[in-house]
Amino acid sequence: MTRHADWSVGGLAGSAVAALAARDGLDGRTHFLLTAVVLAAIALVASAWLLPHRPAPGVGAPPAFALPSRAVLPIGLVALCAVFAEGAGLDWAAVYVRDVLGGTASTAALTVSVFSISMAIARFAGDRVIERLGPVTTVRLAGLCASAGAVTVVLGDRVALGVLGFGLLGVGIAVVVPLVFAKAGRIDDHPGRNLAGVAGIAYGSGLVAPGIIGGIAHLSSLTASFVLVAALTVTMGLGARVLRPAATPSR
Template sequence: MVDDLQAVQEARLVRRSRIAVAAIFCVHGSVTGSFATRVPWIQEHASVSAGQLGLSLAFPAIGASLSMPLAARISHRFGTRAAQRVLIALWTLALILPSLATNMLTLCAALFVYGATAGMADVAMNALGVEVEHRMGRSIMSGLHGMWSAGALLGSGVGTIAAHLDISARIHHLAAALVLTVLGMVASQYVLNIYPTDDEEAPPRFALPPKSALLIGAVGFCAVFAEGASLDWSAVYLRDVLTTSAGVAAGATTGFALTMAIARIAGDAVVNRWGPVRTVRVTGAVATLGGILVVTAPDPVVAMIGFGLIGLGVAVAIPLAFVAAGNVGTNKSQAIAGVATISYASGLVAPSIIGGIAQASNLTVSFIVVTVLTLGLVFFAPVLRPRTA
């Protein structure tokens, strides 16, 4: 009787934690969406050129890559609940900083802090998501990342309205940061509170990704590269290669983002039915087909379908890479931080590599590279196989 009662209480706690972690993912995505829509305002008020802005926008990824290993250390020291509460608050409040920049130097510094807090909060919430998934015994990570996408769409929608109303980004981001901080801290009160065992060593402050996470990181690298390339260059591809209008070209980016969000929300049902390996093999093949359609498209409609298929194909690979990382070694947060670092590095280099290849040849060749990397998902999929004790 006592065991049954404890089991019921544990199940209730896990379900509550799942809802809380989903809310945290949504908050995290909302910060990203809120920032992205106000980049033109920030550029204007920081008085930076397009080239300087491009350089500045590399600093969030640099900050995230350098700070991610710290998240494991913080969770080990203070427990998962306190760590998540502090890290999500630092991330939401960091939204205020970029709009305060008055020159390139202050903008780079602000974006470095913005990226560093984003990375630490990202590792903490994914580690919690993996733990909840383990306790529930079924896939939930794809849906959690779908909540991130939904939050990004929500944040960008509010940001678009603020921009149309000509509201200062400083006012907009201050208000958004305060609201999101409260929501994030409230949600953090209901996540699982996990402390390390007495004999568990603290993870290092900074460390290279564990060897066992490198192949899993390759899945993240391929997926994030294709995601970053498609988000940043799909509209340019339609405009320059297929000579479409700016409005039609922008539709490719929107379609890509929507298919990713939908695929992630629906992805858990597919993963629960097929398992992670088969799912990534099939979705990787779908993304590869999308890449082939893009590079061979005779008209904008075919290219937009291709970008939609790329979004559909890469959507679940990242969540499943985090789950696989959580099965590696004795410290989930450290392995997840390693995979996240490799993935963020991919997001950092993807736009510049695509641009460099386009400069040397053309954008079609750039997306041939993207297509090859999506095919890599098919071959790397076996590293996502769940490990048994």
């Protein structure tokens, strides 16, 4: 769970830098150029620690492409809902606060920081919660929290309510993806392939989420887009049963 929290810390750092850039009036093109140079340098240095991608001697190479199995699809659906909501929050929270709720540019950027902080805190604390409640109950409660956040975003008419809603959304979706990946990796037949299948569904959802949100906003409104997010977080909570441990009953 801690490694997934680092992802949220990265989002927090990016949104905090964006808030500072907006406050100081830095041109967006200059901001993105400087960010790209810094991140490219970090990626080059970090790539030295990547694991080798070639199979061990005597082990056959995995197939270049394989469709997710039936056992993976329900798990992937839960991941799809969580990552879609995460992508919507990260990519559209600032726009929502600025354009729908009338917040300033710096407040809009800080909303993304709140979203990322919420996810990071929830992920750092997630292991203890999961040990106490189990994965099924944890995801059910997470779905309830995320849905409450999305509904607050949709119904709220003030900047403070928007910030609160995105914070709750971040808390609610934080632990779901790590649990989904853990479940996929424990399926007996081809755990690596199952994990890859769930990851493909999850991150595919993350790729299309911003475009779908924008498309719905263009046809209707950004508020209507987050009605879809609310529906998906409800689905996420209802689908928690697929994460129950194989040898023990769900809680």
